[in-house]
Amino acid sequence: MTGAYVTWIAGHRSILWRTFAEHVTLSVTALAIVLVIALPLGIGLARRPRLAAPVVGIVNALRTVPSLALLVIMLPVLGTGFLPSVVALTLYGLPAVLVNTVAGLRDVDSNIVEAARGQGLSEGQNVLRISLPLATPVILAGIRTAAVQIVSAATLAVFIGGGGLGELISAGMGLLDIPQLVIGALAVALLALVTEIAFGATERLVAGRLLGSTA
Amino acid sequence: MIRLEGVTKLFPGQARPAVDAIDLEVPDGRTCALIGASGCGKTTTLRMINRLIEPSSGRIVVGGEDVTRADPVQLRRHIGYVIQGVGLFPHKSIADNVATVPRLLGWDERRVAARIDEMLGLVGLDPATFRGRRPASLSGGQRQRVGVARALAADPPVMLMDEPFGAVDPVVRGRLQREFKEILARLGKTVVMVTHDINEAIRMGARVAVMREGRIVQHDTPDRLLGEPKDPLVMDFVGTDRALKRLSLMTAGEAASLATPPPGVPVVESSSSVQDALSAMLSAGSDRVAVRDPDRGSRVLTLDAIRALAAPDQPASASEL
Ligand SMILES: Nc1ncnc2c1ncn2[C@@H]1O[C@H](COP(=O)(O)OP(=O)(O)OP(=O)(O)O)[C@@H](O)[C@H]1O
Numbered sequence: 001m002t003g004a005y006v007t008w009i010a011g012h013r014s015i016l017w018r019t020f021a022e023h024v025t026l027s028v029t030a031l032a033i034v035l036v037i038a039l040p041l042g043i044g045l046a047r048r049p050r051l052a053a054p055v056v057g058i059v060n061a062l063r064t065v066p067s068l069a070l071l072v073i074m075l076p077v078l079g080t081g082f083l084p085s086v087v088a089l090t091l092y093g094l095p096a097v098l099v100n101t102v103a104g105l106r107d108v109d110s111n112i113v114e115a116a117r118g119q120g121l122s123e124g125q126n127v128l129r130i131s132l133p134l135a136t137p138v139i140l141a142g143i144r145t146a147a148v149q150i151v152s153a154a155t156l157a158v159f160i161g162g163g164g165l166g167e168l169i170s171a172g173m174g175l176l177d178i179p180q181l182v183i184g185a186l187a188v189a190l191l192a193l194v195t196e197i198a199f200g201a202t203e204r205l206v207a208g209r210l211l212g213s214t215a
Numbered sequence: 216m217i218r219l220e221g222v223t224k225l226f227p228g229q230a231r232p233a234v235d236a237i238d239l240e241v242p243d244g245r246t247c248a249l250i251g252a253s254g255c256g257k258t259t260t261l262r263m264i265n266r267l268i269e270p271s272s273g274r275i276v277v278g279g280e281d282v283t284r285a286d287p288v289q290l291r292r293h294i295g296y297v298i299q300g301v302g303l304f305p306h307k308s309i310a311d312n313v314a315t316v317p318r319l320l321g322w323d324e325r326r327v328a329a330r331i332d333e334m335l336g337l338v339g340l341d342p343a344t345f346r347g348r349r350p351a352s353l354s355g356g357q358r359q360r361v362g363v364a365r366a367l368a369a370d371p372p373v374m375l376m377d378e379p380f381g382a383v384d385p386v387v388r389g390r391l392q393r394e395f396k397e398i399l400a401r402l403g404k405t406v407v408m409v410t411h412d413i414n415e416a417i418r419m420g421a422r423v424a425v426m427r428e429g430r431i432v433q434h435d436t437p438d439r440l441l442g443e444p445k446d447p448l449v450m451d452f453v454g455t456d457r458a459l460k461r462l463s464l465m466t467a468g469e470a471a472s473l474a475t476p477p478p479g480v481p482v483v484e485s486s487s488s489v490q491d492a493l494s495a496m497l498s499a500g501s502d503r504v505a506v507r508d509p510d511r512g513s514r515v516l517t518l519d520a521i522r523a524l525a526a527p528d529q530p531a532s533a534s535e536l
Pocket residue numbers: 226227229233251252253254255256257258259260411
């Protein structure tokens with residue numbers, strides 16, 4: 001049984017490597033864009049509670065759209081390939097980071113923010129030196145969620161020609177090539193798991209630093 | 216000097232102003248205690264002085280300068296602020312907390328480091344022990360000390376303190392009050408302090424301002440406040456034991472007169488309060504105490520003298536009413 005898988009891997013090293021690289025590239029690109037958009041947007045929104053409520057509402061609604069639907073919606077708009085896949089994955093990962101950034105910043109103890117303002121920190125200094133560091137654990141949790149969601153959803157990019165490990169699964173299904181199908185699925189599962197563990201470890205490290213347990 | 220002239224704050228959407236046309240003057244080097252029931256506008260008044268809240272109208276002058284014309288961020292770096300609930304930065308060491316304003320002002324690191332140790336020493340915390348620790352590992356009283364050290368670090372002439380001893384037990388509170396009163400006086404700070412506690416107000420304040428619903432009802436020395444409360448609210452606030460409280464404001468040395476004490480009477484130090492002297496008399500069943508005063512010879516304080524001191528209707532107040 002396992003022999004068949006080992007044989008398949010031995011014979012398909014290059015396609016395994018290519019789809020893996022595509023999957024990681026798609027995910028990393030989408031996550032990077034999510035961060036570039038969601039962090040500044042979240043920081044801005046946290047200071048405007050009136051605006052934050054509707055925006056967070058809309059973004060949360062986006063969360064309920066299934067990932068496959070989000071990818072397929074891109075088809076008529078952006079066609080097929082890397083770009084529409086990245087756009088769809090970005091939209092998919094955005095809510096978790098945005099919502100956590102807003103919530104994390106808003107939940108920083110108002111006493112502390114007030115004290116900082118009272119000592120003469122400017123608004124910008126207050127965000128950079130006080131609010132953001134204190135909100136970091138919550139923001140990192142959002143980033144971890146988004147990263148795992150994106151890595152999982154990138155499996156579906158194959159449906160709009162985005163490549164990735166989904167290619168192995170879809171081809172394996174079509175050809176009823178069980179080793180190819182299973183190895184594709186295992187690879188995705190492993191990648192998602194590693195992502196979760198790596199981001200989780202970072203979170204704990206940062207939280208420890210913030211609380212001073214490693215100081 | 217701090218001067219408030221007709222200062223009013225009406226928060227948007229509220230029917231009545233939180234602070235209603237108040238006038239207040241605190242001379243250089245003095246402490247004014249603001250006291251009053253919860254929600255009467257104490258914190259709002261305090262926070263208008265460093266412009267954390269913008270007054271709706273009126274003028275606030277600090278050290279001859281109209282604060283409403285100053286840049287608020289720069290202004291706050293020159294006004295010490297101790298917040299209700301301390302508000303230390305939990306992700307920073309005690310040293311970094313204390314160094315906040317000096318660093319904002321661009322002091323070089325050697326000067327900052329020296330200042331951190333100096334400030335920690337001033338508030339009674341051993342620098343070597345506390346420098347590197349985080350606020351979470353300190354007791355409530357120690358955190359209050361750090362809060363005051365942080366506010367004093369850049370040597371601001373003016374300090375605003377909002378219930379600085381609110382979060383500690385009565386024993387620690389009493390000790391902090393005595394220590395900080397001495398420190399603030401020694402450094403010559405001009406202080407506005409908010410409190411709920413009449414004992415704290417009369418202990419710390421050269422003047423006490425009693426507030427009700429956004430207005431100052433009475434602004435007086437502790438002695439006059441206790442001796443001649445202006446209306447029922449102030450009377451309520453100072454308490455039914457105001458006569459006894461008044462006795463705590465004066466030392467036995469000040470009240471005693473020159474005489475040779477008869478043998479067998481209790482002895483008190485001249486620095487003890489008249490209240491303590493009275494207590495000593497009552498416990499010993501005596502009508503006088505000997506006051507030990509190495510500089511001024513033997514003195515005596517009698518029960519009759521105390522009665523006269525505590526009498527609520529002294530001639531001065533009777534003629535005013
Ligand atoms: N930002 C604000 N917006 C609207 N109303 C406010 C605001 N801050 C304070 N108030 C109101 O102004 C009044 C005075 O509040 P303030 O905080 O000055 O009271 P306080 O005397 O300090 O009370 P406490 O002893 O409970 O601290 C209260 O009725 C309060 O609800």
